Amino acid sequence: MTESGEGGPDVTQDLRVPWEEDPGDLYEHAPCGYLTTLPDGTIVKVNETFLAWSGYERTDLVGRRRFRDLLGAGDRIYHETHYAPLLNMRGSVSEVAFDLIRKDGRRLPILVNSVLGRDSSGLPRAVRTTVFNATERRSYEKELLAARRAAEASEQRVGALQQVVADLAAAPTAAEVGDAVVRAPGAAFGAEGAQVWLLDADRAQLTLLAGADGGAPAGDDIPLASSRPVARVARRGDLHVIGSVAEAEKHFPELAETMRRTGHRTMVLLPLTAGFAGESVGAEVLGVLSFGFGEERELSDSELRVVRLLGHQAGQALDRARLYDDARRREERATFLAETTRALDEVPRLLPRARRLIDRLVPRMAEWAAVRLQVGPAPLLAGEGGPVPDPERLAQRVALVTANNKAELTDDGPDRDLAVLPLAVGGRVLGTLALRMAPGRPPASAEASFLGDLADRVALALENARLYEQERAVARTLQRSLLASDLPGDPRFAVETHYQAAAQDLEVGGDWFDAFLITPDKLAVVVGDVVGRGIDAATTMGQLRSAIRALASAEAGPARLLERLDRFVDRVESARMATVAYAEVDLSSNELTYACAGHLPPLLAEPGSAPAYLLEGRSGALGTLAGRRARIEHRVPLAAGSRLLLYTDGLIERRTRGIDAGFAMLARAYAGRRASPLPGLTAGLAANLVGPEHADDVCLLCLALGTEDRLERSIGADPQLIASLRADLRGWLASHGVDEQTAQAVLLASSEAVANAIEHGYRNDPFGIVDITTVVSAEAVEVRITDRGDWQNPHGDLARGRGLRLMEQAMDEVTFDRTDGTTVTMRRARGQR
Known part of the structure; x- marks a missing residue:
């Protein structure tokens, strides 16, 4: 070892490889693919690594194929519209993801880096590209994407739950709660056919509150004691997940039939409970939510937690809505009683007041209602609506209520929701008010207090009207006597x-x-x-x-x-x-x-x-x-x-x-x-x-x-006006001194002729006019009766019947002229015959 610098060792001598590296081998077997292309993309050089990945021979590519020809259709478009212009503009492109189409047709995910080489004049000369295998990276990305989708699904469920909680907080009535809850399964889980059933404890039944596309028609009430799955869930208060039609067939045959009809393969039935979250003991079931899936699926633990939380939130909202509905109903009853009292006071007469009461009750409060008052030898009646109860059973109930001064309220049987109330003032029963509660109203027994208040106010109002009419009759008698x-x-x-x-x-x-x-x-x-x-x-x-x-x-x-x-x-x-x-x-x-x-x-x-x-x-x-x-x-x-x-x-x-x-x-x-x-x-x-x-x-x-010389009168085609004409004619004859026998004969014949003109001439014309002219001379009385009607049979009853015989017997002469309508001319000599 040698030292370097100020005496330190020179380590570079120990870093030499024991063999000599071949540059050509490094190029051919590099851990990435290398290829060189002309500016038009034609491949002119490619290493063994790229050939091994693509499955092509060198002779298949060099001088024969362009790089973009090895890409998928979408990637080729991207290469032409983005990759090539960017490379030409910037001179290099890094980490562009493509799918390489291998010779056997399989796809190989790759990352591409390219550098554009230029000659001394700056013109493009060649493109050098490195290609990296991105298979493992793509698998990692898929796993990451799956995890992200799961997180997004969870976030979607949580968001849907948050939204339904917000909607429930703003829903004051049970109907609005039902509308909010029925949307939640679809938003949270992609479910379909959601329904919300409301438990009516007074009637011991479940009523469809929202959603009618899950197999049950709107208005289909289910007794709480029924064997149907919805009723069983309401009784037991636990969650049911039916994973397949076969499972439903085994445990819930009725539900299996519904699933086959609706195309559901998995069903969820969830109790809507009010109480402490997460506690089933002591929790009150207020309804049931059911929904389904078009395929068989198993809900995860997180999904089941969201389902149970949804049931609890919906139950709490139903409980609030129930309290709100009770308060609103009390206010509505009080308002109805006050408005009804004012409305009855506006009508002083007895029968109109009773009829106005019926108009107030039907259909707002009652499906049918009737008032029966004993105000004389015959009862006064007023009623409206339907269906009308059986008359015989109703009469029995009315008699019982009248005798006992006690209301009869019926919640079941043929007289379901029928109430018969005594109308009593000072302990004396004036009559009865019978009514059948309107659909959607609470049963008669649940409205007993309200119905009692209503009967008390109605009785007082009708008694005041009876006294008014009695005093009014006395006043009118006094007035006419004056x-x-x-x-x-x-x-x-x-x-x-x-x-x-x-x-x-x-x-x-x-x-x-x-x-x-x-x-x-x-x-x-x-x-x-x-x-x-x-x-x-x-x-x-x-x-x-x-x-x-x-x-x-x-x-x-x-x-x-x-x-x-x-x-x-x-x-x-x-x-x-x-x-x-x-x-x-x-x-x-x-x-x-x-x-x-x-x-x-x-x-x-x-x-x-x-x-x-x-x-x-x-x-x-x-x-x-x-x-x-x-x-x-x-x-x-x-x-x-x-x-x-x-x-x-x-x-x-x-x-x-x-x-x-x-x-x-x-x-x-x-x-x-x-x-x-x-x-x-x-x-x-x-x-x-x-x-x-x-x-x-x-x-x-x-x-x-x-005294008129001639009596000329015209009356409408109404038989009731004949009496007035007779009275007028009688006075006129008396004023002319006509003897009684002649006057009676003229009155009889004239009445018959006028009656025939009305009956036959104007049978289809109620607006017809009959003209009467009477003349008195010293010798006789002459009467002319004229109509312009269309006699369907010109002779009819007049020619053959009693009317003509009476006129001929009473008068001396009777003639007919049918030129324009019909004119009867009669003459009677004055004095004794």
């Missing part, structure tokens, strides 16, 4: 009146009418309206009516009578501001004198003329003259057959329209009834303009004056 009932009768005039009380007002109103004879030849008619309502208004109304009768005289006249009433209201303060339309008719001269104290103007219809309002003779309401005591009146001559209408403001005044529109509507309606019989005319006007549910009193008086 109205004039002894209206005068005379062949020279006829009076028709109508009073309609406010539909929803219990108090007596102040509208009134009267008609009386001042002298045998002077008639007074009056309509008035006292301010206010109640007993005071009714008393004032009676005082005014009596005062007018006492103050009216042959010499006074309307203006002086109103002046005396002004002095009267100075002593009767409640009569101040009352309005009056007062008229006197001289029956000998047919002259009308009228005056209006703040009241709406009378409406006069004379033969051949349109109705006109009488706008003269007007002054302020009673007691409002402020020292000015003079009242004015106006005189109008009347033709025979004129009709005068007096009325109160309830007939035409509305908040939704102007008073002029009301006047116009009344005039049109009055003109349309000008040819109608007087009986029923005022009631018809009120029905046309007001309707039954009006909020104000309505009072009308119509005076028909003088």
Whole structure:
């Protein structure tokens, strides 16, 4: 050994190899492949290592193949689009991964490093490439990739669980919990056909809460005592994993059939429990989650831990949802009771109130409901919905509840979820409320407290309505007793009146009418309206009516009578501001004198003329003259057959329209009834303009004056109108002095002819019109009945039946004209036959 430097040993002499290295051998048998290619990629030199790896002979490659020809299709594209441009641009490329296609077609993973050599002018001359075998590296990468995928799957399961936990935290109801849970198996495990079953402890059954693609149809309830796997898991509270159809066939035959139908090869049934995590003892089962896989698979321990954790989280969420549902249901019940009470109070009448109750119950709370009240000799009934319980069994339950004053609640059998509740006030049973709980509602037994509160409120509301109707009937009787009932009768005039009380007002109103004879030849008619309502208004109304009768005289006249009433209201303060339309008719001269104290103007219809309002003779309401005591009146001559209408403001005044529109509507309606019989005319006007549910009193008086030379009337094709026509015709015949026997014959024949015209001429036309014209001479009475209907059989019953025989027996002559419709002309001589 020799020293070097400052005396140290020279170790380089000992590092020499004992043989001389051959550079050519180093190139050929290097641990990597070497190859040299021209710039176009043609291989010009390759070592033995590369040939051994590729399986080619040197003569197969040198000068014959390009390097890229040895690569797979995708790698060739990458070589052309990325590798070659990068090499030309940078001069070298390192660790590019390719798949080398060996001569036998197998793939060899390789890593490639290339350097581009250039000549003195900088042009590409050759590419030197080293190739490394990457087989072991590729295996390591696959193992690493498998581990990464397993980690990603675990992370996916954890993420899915975290997501479902977040969804469950935001799910306030059981239905929303079910929707969140049913998505978890697919996201966490790639499962399919997930279903969530909710345990109903009250009914001891499992109900499908979410998911309907796992073999069970929606709405399929499973008794808890059933042998079905879902019920068994709910009873036992443990996890079941069925790994194959064969295993299911052995232990769960029903589940095996479901798996074959749905294509599942593995099934998981998981109890949803509320309690401490990881503890099964004492944990309450609230439901079951089931899901399946399309292939047989074995769940790993980590997957099973995630499954159990999912069941616990879902159970906790269901427990919270149950508490939330209970609170929400209590709030809903309280709101329903309050709203129902208000809704019933809006309807004062008994039967409408009972019907509104049914409308409130069905279908929101009940599938079917009925109220039965004993309010007289016959029960009052209201019901709606279905299916209706068996009538006989229901009647038995109603009788039992009525007798015992105790509710009957049924949760099973043919009357499932049926409740019959007593409606009692002060210990006295007024009737019963029967209902069947709506689908999805708790059973009747679970709603016993709510149903009891409902029955108590309903009973009180219906009792108040019964008392209201009783008091209302008393009030109406009192009110009508204060109205004039002894209206005068005379062949020279006829009076028709109508009073309609406010539909929803219990108090007596102040509208009134009267008609009386001042002298045998002077008639007074009056309509008035006292301010206010109640007993005071009714008393004032009676005082005014009596005062007018006492103050009216042959010499006074309307203006002086109103002046005396002004002095009267100075002593009767409640009569101040009352309005009056007062008229006197001289029956000998047919002259009308009228005056209006703040009241709406009378409406006069004379033969051949349109109705006109009488706008003269007007002054302020009673007691409002402020020292000015003079009242004015106006005189109008009347033709025979004129009709005068007096009325109160309830007939035409509305908040939704102007008073002029009301006047116009009344005039049109009055003109349309000008040819109608007087009986029923005022009631018809009120029905046309007001309707039954009006909020104000309505009072009308119509005076028909003088004897018409010809009675011309028109009635609709309604048999009920014949009675009004008979009454009108009877009065007209009497005013002309027609004897009783002749009058009866004319009335009988006319009624038969009109009835036949309606029955045969207008059997298919309810809007048809029948015209009646009657003329009286000194010798006879002649009647003409005309219709324009289409008689399907011109002779029909009229030619052969009882109607024609009656007319021929009652009248002297009966003829028919069928030129335009049908006209029956009849004549009867006056006096005895």
